[in-house]
Amino acid sequence: MLGTHLTALHDGDPAGLADALDVAAGFDDALTRGLARVGETDAAALAALAGAVAATPLADRVAEAVGKVTAGSVAEEHLAVLAGARTALFGAAHDALLARLDAALGRERRPWTPATATGPTEVTADPAGARAWLHELAVTGWRGVDHELLAAADAPIESALATLGTRRLAVLLDGLAAELRACVPVATMPQVPSRRWADLWSRGMLLAQAGPVTPGAVEPVSGRLLPLAVDVHEHDTAVQVQLHAVLEPTDGSPARLVRTAVSAAKVDTISGPALWQLLHAHPVLLTALAERRAVTVDDLPLHGADLLWHDDAVRPGEPADPFATARVLLPAAVASAAPPLDRHPAVLAEPVLLEGYTVHDTDGGLELELDGQRIAVAVDRLPSCGPVTPELVAGSSACLGLARWDAGRWLVQPVAVRSTVKRKVVEVHNGDWACGVTDPKVAKAEARSGDVVAVLRERAGRLLRR
Amino acid sequence: MTDVDGAAQRRSAVRVVPPARPRKLAKVPFVELADGRLQGVVSSGSDIERVYVSSVTSGTHAYHCSTNNNRPCGGLRGTPCKHLHALADEAVLQYGVDRVVRYLRVEADDEVQTGAQLMSRLDARHEPTSAAVVFSRFLRHLAYLELPGGTTPTPELHWFPATGAGR
């Protein structure tokens, strides 16, 4: 990324973005108060939401739902339609922001394509309990959430966890419920994270619909996978490691920008470097990350940008420096659009390389400056399971990161940095500890808490099957 | 206890709840602030098969301790037993003292730093409750470790960035 790229990125907001976010904020405030009794302000906000999608195929359904909800009849199906309208707004915001980023970077992107031959429609359980709980949340409003309402989430979450087709829904609801539980009584919170909770509520409502979703096209790919960036996601009961990489297909077609994700269920007391132990079913991936190697992949399914990992279909390859991959291959690699229902500014995570910047430590956090243009650093996205720290970023001269957008601004989330420590140049990457902590000081601190995974497995073995 | 300020109202990826802090699990494998209680499970020091279920209720500060089979704990003699003290200690380690104090609605000043100091500030009395609910929540907690992992991406987890580097 150069200063000129940042200039292009920051060249005013995309047209309509601020208006769309204002409409969403009105809806989010209504959800904070609850839809049991819709007052004048919230009625106007709902009307604005209907107005925002009036020129789309959603128009009639949303107008009807807004009418009913405003009149005090809050049915599940109406809430699903409102969630759909809000999702459409953020989907449009995602597209506008990503188009801006692609134009700034000169990044080519393949459009999303639906599968041509539809296989047999998968029959999954109908998550009716989850829908009912989300309905209750919307009627009550975030301000009214109490222990009783949260206890009612246990059964639908347990049932969604037990069904393979509803795992995404379960992971989302579990994260949301834990957060609400920690905030009870929400009524006494000075500020409610209204956009975040409305994001999660809307996403949950759509994932809890019983109907089938049009699947995207799948292509089998073989070739050399060159890692770029490791992104780690975590809440109390889930961890996901998502690797962004360049795929050089064997068939000689242009290099692709892809990503692959592995995840595991966990509990809150397992965190930090111990998280990697939970992903032991993917030794080739962990080794490639820890040793910074390329991986040869053989006939793996690629869904848009998402490569579905299978440890049996991959072999570790030669050492590969992610900084070199970013410098040499990333600029020409072809990206892929996300599935329509997944689109939201919060899922934007585009690999970028920044070099030759100066770092500023401001009141609002770290900023990187290139040719007079600045971008904020998402310091709160540095995971405790990796060696990249705010101090290393502050002392860095090169940074591999993910471009992100949140609360009206672009940020860079560092995933690897080149820094000078005690007059020696070091490179640290998020995935360096995938096969164990390599920093003796951190390893010693870890040893103090003992092997938490082993302790809990022992307890599970002794108590669960009695 | 949360990072939510004015700007955070418009953030999607704000970390609302700080992650649990690392602690040893051998003595107290499970602690939670839920259902209006500080509750958890304490492993017996003498019998590897036995666990104690201990809890303190928010607001009233009623406490109880029993085995998971509802046999009252012998250590309860008008004062909280060693299991309740261990529970408080580990809760303070895991959540930080502020969050525990706020959840239990304890009248506390800055001098309360440890689980023992917290217990001394409780206006506590013993009130039996069933161990079943907490114990089944513990079993549910352990059951997460037996769920299969996955390779299908979960885009929703972008709302939950891992954090806490160099903690």
Ligand SMILES: [Zn+2]
């Ligand atoms: Zn006891």
